[in-house]
Amino acid sequence: QVQLVESGGGVVQPGRSLRLSCSASGFTFSNFGMHWVRQAPGKGLEWVALIWDDGSNKYYADSVKGRFTISRDNFKNTLYLQVNSLRAEDTAVYHCARSPYCSGTTCYAPDYWGQGTLVTVSS
């Protein structure tokens, strides 16, 4: 069965950095695109970033572009999100999620999600 397990969250001061990880199992990780989606406490879902199955293409929400970097290691079956210059408004649960298919021009919406890891930005 598909399993996605996030880690790396915690309490961090404004302006600092974190690297979030997502360990995948139960499917051939290198064949699937991956998304990061976040949810601030008591708020709705916000799409953050997307990476193609081979890592060749990466896309970001305007709210994180230039501060966040998505990457993956297909040998380790692991997805990453490097989050820099953190702000209070980045406080959220960060979910990784699998895209069932990527074509040459887009990746489909997530089908399986992890439970998420909480990032709290506070001084």
Place this chain on the structure above:
Amino acid sequence: SYELTQPPSVSVSPGQTARITCSGDALPKNYAYWYQQKSGQAPVLVIFEDSKRPSGIPERFSGSSSGTMATLTISGAQVEDEADYYCYSTDSSGIRGVFGIGTKVTVL
């Protein structure tokens, strides 16, 4: 930036039909997806590509899309369907994802 508009809440009696709308200018050319999220849990995909239902999702969940509006219908809503429902699509790039604000469905 691109937005998908959903009503914040919908209430329905058990056994009745709940309809949740999602409007967006790019919906005529991009698929709509629907997620159910219960309190403290990860989202679950209930409709993909406008109207397709993943395996394991009850038949009472259906989706449709016409023009700039997509609709999730829960026919014969059950108490266990109480949750937040989010529509998802992509912006004009066809790549960057966007979620609606979410609709809280109450069944009572």
